[in-house]
Amino acid sequence: MPASHDVVDEVLNAASADRYARLVGSVVDDLAARIRTVEQPFTGASRADLQAAVDAVDLDGPGQGNETALAEVTDLYVRNAVWFHHPSYAAHLNCPVVLPAVAAEAALAAVNTSVDTYDQSTVATLMERRLVGWTAGRIGFDDGDGVFTSGGTQSNLQALFCAREAIVARAAETGRRRTEVLPRLKVLTGASSHFSVNTAARLLGLDDDAVVTVDVDALGRVRPAALRRAIDQVHADGHLVMAVVATAGTTDRGCVDPLQAIADVCHGEDGAIWLHVDAAYGCGLLVSSTRRHLLDGIERARSVTVDYHKSFFQPVSASALIVREASDLAPVAWYADYLNPVANAEPNQVDKSLQTTRRFDALKLWTTLRSVGADGLGELFDRVCDLAADVHRDLADDTDFDLVAPTDLSTVLFRYQPAGMTDADADRLVPPVRRLLFDSGRAMVTKTVVEGRPCFKLTLLNPASTVADVHVVLDLVRSVAATLHQTRTLDSLEMAR
Numbered sequence: 001m002p003a004s005h006d007v008v009d010e011v012l013n014a015a016s017a018d019r020y021a022r023l024v025g026s027v028v029d030d031l032a033a034r035i036r037t038v039e040q041p042f043t044g045a046s047r048a049d050l051q052a053a054v055d056a057v058d059l060d061g062p063g064q065g066n067e068t069a070l071a072e073v074t075d076l077y078v079r080n081a082v083w084f085h086h087p088s089y090a091a092h093l094n095c096p097v098v099l100p101a102v103a104a105e106a107a108l109a110a111v112n113t114s115v116d117t118y119d120q121s122t123v124a125t126l127m128e129r130r131l132v133g134w135t136a137g138r139i140g141f142d143d144g145d146g147v148f149t150s151g152g153t154q155s156n157l158q159a160l161f162c163a164r165e166a167i168v169a170r171a172a173e174t175g176r177r178r179t180e181v182l183p184r185l186k187v188l189t190g191a192s193s194h195f196s197v198n199t200a201a202r203l204l205g206l207d208d209d210a211v212v213t214v215d216v217d218a219l220g221r222v223r224p225a226a227l228r229r230a231i232d233q234v235h236a237d238g239h240l241v242m243a244v245v246a247t248a249g250t251t252d253r254g255c256v257d258p259l260q261a262i263a264d265v266c267h268g269e270d271g272a273i274w275l276h277v278d279a280a281y282g283c284g285l286l287v288s289s290t291r292r293h294l295l296d297g298i299e300r301a302r303s304v305t306v307d308y309h310k311s312f313f314q315p316v317s318a319s320a321l322i323v324r325e326a327s328d329l330a331p332v333a334w335y336a337d338y339l340n341p342v343a344n345a346e347p348n349q350v351d352k353s354l355q356t357t358r359r360f361d362a363l364k365l366w367t368t369l370r371s372v373g374a375d376g377l378g379e380l381f382d383r384v385c386d387l388a389a390d391v392h393r394d395l396a397d398d399t400d401f402d403l404v405a406p407t408d409l410s411t412v413l414f415r416y417q418p419a420g421m422t423d424a425d426a427d428r429l430v431p432p433v434r435r436l437l438f439d440s441g442r443a444m445v446t447k448t449v450v451e452g453r454p455c456f457k458l459t460l461l462n463p464a465s466t467v468a469d470v471h472v473v474l475d476l477v478r479s480v481a482a483t484l485h486q487t488r489t490l491d492s493l494e495m496a497r
């Protein structure tokens, strides 16, 4: 930093507004130039090189000024980032982002609103509430409520927290104490549900075996009859069903649990069992004009997780927990004299959140809806689902590949197994092929295990990708796998790992 420079000039205010505009403008210009020319999803830099580059930065040294700092960031971070917009990125549930949301992100970072109490956020609180109401309406909750969260993990945690408090309160009516109830609580969910359900159970102080896995069908979806039996077993053991978690779009297969039949089972119970629908992935169906029916029954849930940063093409983070009845959020509230005293007529989102200071992520979705419309967003999600359907069709005709499982959404699970290759060889190829593609940076695919066997997985969340783009990735998998198999380098590769 030049000696004449006062560090206080770096605070964003009236005096620095012009420099702010130039600085952020130059960052955006650089990024635009990079995005125009990115040739593969990742540079392929080795972890050792990246670690050395990170370690080499002197964080205790004198300030270098914005220009140097940002040039360093470009070189270190931007250059080596993983680009989700690249058509050869097809690994995890990451989406490319839409322009209005990125523009809104720049606004909310600079204004730096915290959506906790009304007096810190004013209209932002009202806008977030409108969007919560909008999402609840799409779900089919007439008087729903909710709050934006950092992601599906937090949404699931909060949903299960509210479910736990509801059952503890019910037990208290018959004189049973929290400490008596907690060890008896069970959460029932399918084998393909997200691991955050297990993490939440642990965080909530439930027993180690509190999460009961319910049998699934050939597509990985909860079998309603098995759920029925599992509930009966919990009761026969003298335990209590705290919640049933259904998944609308499993992380692996993109399959939607049969929500109506599951809701029938939950509602059939005395006092009704808390049904939570984890729609972190499948929430895009809420705006789909062709597939909304897959969510039929979601309106009978008591709470729903939606990840706008997955199927609404929003920048991380943007997620929400939506509940059917506003009163279900009450256990989260804690009143502090300096913040939100009990006798407070103002709408304070902090009363509904596990967080206190909280980003105004809702602005991104707001801007997106106003820019492209709900139907426009739905069209984007439909495109990736249509793309996956086309790829599934092509794979069914391809003699080198085996399609492992169908999907309701946009995942593709497959194996490279040409005629004559043993299952064992096909299975062994999966990890090194994924690894070699990652190391090259040319294509990103991932792997998972279905019915005990490893397989490749593509998560197609790029509405701008074409079938030809996906074939580029598939052909890379094919050629790397064929080479490994033919040259029999697999054994040495495995030994080296």
Ligand SMILES: *Cc1c(COP(=O)(O)O)cnc(C)c1O
Residues within 6 Å of the ligand: 093, 150, 151, 152, 153, 154, 156, 193, 194, 196, 247, 249, 250, 251, 278, 279, 280, 281, 307, 319
């Ligand atoms: C991604 C995902 C989550 C976790 O959401 P984060 O936003 O990553 O915290 C939860 N459930 C399902 C089904 C998911 O796909």
